[in-house]
Amino acid sequence: MITLTLIWIALPFFIGFTSYLLPKLDRFLALLVAFISVGYGLQQCINPSSLTMQLVDHFGVTLIIDQLSGYFILTNGLVTAAVILYCWYTDKSTFFYTQTLILHGSVNAAFICADLISLYVALEVISIATFLLIAYPRSNRSIWVGLRYLFVSNVAMLFYLVGAVLVYQTHHSFAFGGLQGVPPEAVALIFLGLLIKGGIFVSGLWLPLTHSESETPVSALMSGVVVKAGVFPLVRIALMVGELDPIIRIFGVGTALLGVFYAMFEKDAKRMLAFHTISQLGFVLAAPEVGGFYALTHGLVKSALFLITGVLPSRSFKELQHKPIDTRLWIALAIASFSISGFPLLSGFGAKVLTMKNLLPWQVIGMNVAALGTAISFAKFIFLPRGGEEKVRPGFWPGMILLLAGLVVANVVYYEAYTVTNIIKPLATIFLGWLVYWFIIQRISVKLPRVLEQIDHLMGVMSVMLILLFWMVWA
Amino acid sequence: MLEAFVFATLLCGFFGIILKKNLLMKIISMDIMSTGAIAYYVLIASRNGLLTPILSDVKNGTYADPVPQAVILTAIVIGLSIQALMLVGVMKLARDNPTLETHEIEKSNTL
Secondary structure, eight states: HHHHHHHHHHHHHHHHHTTTSSSHHHHHHHHHHHHHHHHHHHHHHHHHOEEEEOSSSSSSOEEESHHHHHHHHHHHHHHHHHHHTTTTOOOOOHHHHHHHHHHHHHHHHHHHOOOOHHHHHHHHHHHHHHHHHHTTOOOOHHHHHOOOOHHHHHHHHHHHHHEEEEEEHHHOOOOOGGSSSSSHHHHHHHHHHHHHHHHHHHGGGTTTHHHHHHHHHHHHHHHIIIHHHHHHHHHHHHHGGGGGHHHHHHHHHHHHHHHHHHHHTTTTHHHOOOOOOOOHHHHHSSGGGHHHHHHHHHHHHHHHHHHHHSSSSSSHHHHHHSSSSEEHHHHHHHHHHHHHHOOOOOOOOHHEEEEHOOOGGGGGGHHHHHHHHHHHHHHHHHSSSEEEOOOOOOOOHHHHHHHHHHHGGGGGGGGGSHHHHHHHHHHHHHHHHHHIIIIIIIOOOOOOGGGSSSHHHHHHHHHHHHHHHHHHHOO | OHHHHHHHHEEEEEEHHOOOOOHHHHHHHHHHHHHHHHHHHHHHTTTTTTTTOOOOOOOOOOOOOOHHHHHHHHHHHHHHHHHHHHHHHHHHHHHTOOOOOOOHHHHOOOO
């Protein structure tokens, strides 16, 4: 098992670099690696082996693979496979597939880390690979968006490093469990780094521009998997260190509400999806024990939605209201939107019910409001006119079918959700959301300020968040 | 005393990132901030002693802690490669925005 794990970790990097020697086979090799990850993740989900590997003596360098990682790894494999299928018939160079593989490998590594320094390395490799993917088109805009992302990411990780060494000073080990008895400034610094990387609350406002201005497959990868790499350590820490659990839950609720608030008033399809990612990550954090399943459904849905918006005729909702979209496309869009709104028969329903069951009492109102907001914003997609005819690129449908089938199949994880009381509440929420959309949101047009997304303000917000975190941990 | 200087470096770097308007100066400030973080690791490694921890027949002296030093080597290399990538990006942006003012670049490249 240990050998298998080590091979699975090293494989994407090895194949990524050697695919330069076999450029004709790059897509096949990439797809192969993605499916190997799917297999590994499935095996961890179904048959969790809860493996803990201590790499060296007693400095706390640990790898933990259990069911929680299994869900995240499965998400990673499926989303990467769908994105590669989407790009199959385009003429992306070998460089693109190499970067995708390196990103895939480093995200896998982030999902099994249980110590601060391995996580640091994984997150930095993720930043570099993501930057290269964002800047792939080499236009001015893409280079700027990529640079901004890399900048924010690196500064976040510098704060994280200082926090990590403070933990080492107290415990002489870098393990996650060591966050127990450390001074509050260490926890504040580490959380600052992870919150920024994961796009949580106000520190995650770099996310909308980055995810909406990249190319479609890259947006799908980022929203589907890369942000999960920032959120996963927070979930792990919440499960390991009980006293930090309330803080993480608070951030979960805050993030869910903030993201949904912005998403409701967005007029651009990709930006709305990006704000939604912020909100859904809040759901993952609000109930850490079941965060894995929620992350799986979110990853599948969000990447499906991004891939669909890639083939829609326009990005603005106003223009889309006038051009009917292809019926099959609308069906795929509706399935994905229904899943994220929590409609029964799709795994989003099971995930939402499971999350709601595991909330603490003070979280319930906030999360229900966030769920309502989700239904409202996705009504924008569901109520688009349909009936047109359109030719979509050949690679689109295999990837889409993979993701949507995953959504339906993942239902079996929590089939206990299908009781009458459980079904009524999401249906009522969705219906109420659609009513609010019809009567209120469709009529009004609110332009929310984008000041906080400028690079200077992103940095400034970091210092504010640091002070806020320090106060929260101290209290 | 030394610790205060290291934190001053970190803070100077961070303020430079916020307050400087030129993209190249921001990147250099990020480098200064990373120097501060590296110096802090070396400082913590030297808490126990200052001798290089080499196993030999000489009697045990006060060795420095090798673990933070090893860890920060990784961070130094990662910081270096990120800087190199960012500088290449800046080179490409400089073609159309020779003054590299972030305000101008943002206005022309975001909605």
